[in-house]
Amino acid sequence: MKILFSDAFDPSLPGKLSRFGEVTDDKSQLADAEVILIRSKTKVTKELIDQAPKLRLVIRGGVGLDNVDVETAKTKGIQVYNTAEASSVAVAELAFAMMIALPNHLVEAHQSMSEGKWLKKELKRTELYGKTLGLIGCGRIGKEVAKRAAAFEMRVLGYDAVSVESPHIKMVKELADLLPQCDYLSLHLPLNPSTLGLIDKKRIAQMKNGVYLINTGRGKTVVEEDLAEALKSGKIAGYATDVWYSDPPENTPLRGAPNTLMAPHIGASTTENLLRIGEIVEKLIEKFVAEK
Ligand code: NAD
Numbered sequence: 001m002k003i004l005f006s007d008a009f010d011p012s013l014p015g016k017l018s019r020f021g022e023v024t025d026d027k028s029q030l031a032d033a034e035v036i037l038i039r040s041k042t043k044v045t046k047e048l049i050d051q052a053p054k055l056r057l058v059i060r061g062g063v064g065l066d067n068v069d070v071e072t073a074k075t076k077g078i079q080v081y082n083t084a085e086a087s088s089v090a091v092a093e094l095a096f097a098m099m100i101a102l103p104n105h106l107v108e109a110h111q112s113m114s115e116g117k118w119l120k121k122e123l124k125r126t127e128l129y130g131k132t133l134g135l136i137g138c139g140r141i142g143k144e145v146a147k148r149a150a151a152f153e154m155r156v157l158g159y160d161a162v163s164v165e166s167p168h169i170k171m172v173k174e175l176a177d178l179l180p181q182c183d184y185l186s187l188h189l190p191l192n193p194s195t196l197g198l199i200d201k202k203r204i205a206q207m208k209n210g211v212y213l214i215n216t217g218r219g220k221t222v223v224e225e226d227l228a229e230a231l232k233s234g235k236i237a238g239y240a241t242d243v244w245y246s247d248p249p250e251n252t253p254l255r256g257a258p259n260t261l262m263a264p265h266i267g268a269s270t271t272e273n274l275l276r277i278g279e280i281v282e283k284l285i286e287k288f289v290a291e292k
Helices: 013-020 027-032 046-050 070-075 088-101 106-114 140-151 175-181 201-206 224-233 271-291
Strands: 002-005 022-024 035-038 057-060 079-082 132-136 155-159 184-187 211-215 236-241 260-262
Touching (some): 057 271, 088 140, 132 175, 140 155, 155 175, 201 224, 224 236
Parallel strands (some): 002 035, 057 079, 132 155, 211 236, 236 260
């Protein structure tokens, strides 16, 4: 059995998987691969599947399957899995790091010091304590963020398409009811037709003036042009994002916008999470081999 590593996983994983067969990261061997391991970069399209006649198992190390043509895979009898439960803490910690960095002006403080400036009077910070956080998408990651916000004594409101139970979140029925109440908003949505461009001009107008927005979900759930406008006008006080229209982004208006904090899609990339993902991948392959 040939196992193809098409994207980067924990460096210890290829060794661990060698007990199941031949392990390679040479993409020219796609035609012989029975198992292919991907993260965000590789797109398992119909074209890729057509070039892999022996393919029986695709495992995506991460949340979501938006880079896999699941329908085509199904029709060819290819099993598709992700490791959805592994990444929640890693992403929640990044969202929280961003939520702390924005109102403390950590980027500006560092940059100005590097440039020899002393902005002690200019950099006015605000606290998370006592503020209202709105979570848009209250699944695994949203709930982990809520726990951390509760420890900072924030009031946490949540909006989700399905009913959610969390001791740390007070759920509201409509997004329009949530937006005007929040000092901070954190997006934890998948990309689907109902979330594409959800945060646009109209939604931004419903937000409090000077709101901070954090996005570690999916880039296309926001309209970047509308956010850039709102950042320029000060309607949004800061936008921190890990996610983009494409990886890496091309010509994003956010690059020139004020008060942005940008990360290169590193939400899942903690050492601990890569090990957790590896453990799940190993179990899935073990099960696949046992059922062969
Ligand atoms: P999850 O499935 O547990 O939670 C997503 C929630 O969004 C669900 O509760 C769902 O009901 C809700 N939702 C879907 N459509 C909605 C809509 N139109 N309005 C309101 N709520 C809606 O997923 P999760 O594990 O919490 O992950 C959330 C997202 O985070 C993933 O889908 C992925 O896009 C993103 N993610 C990013 C990184 C990163 O590296 N930055 C890593 C992992 C996951």
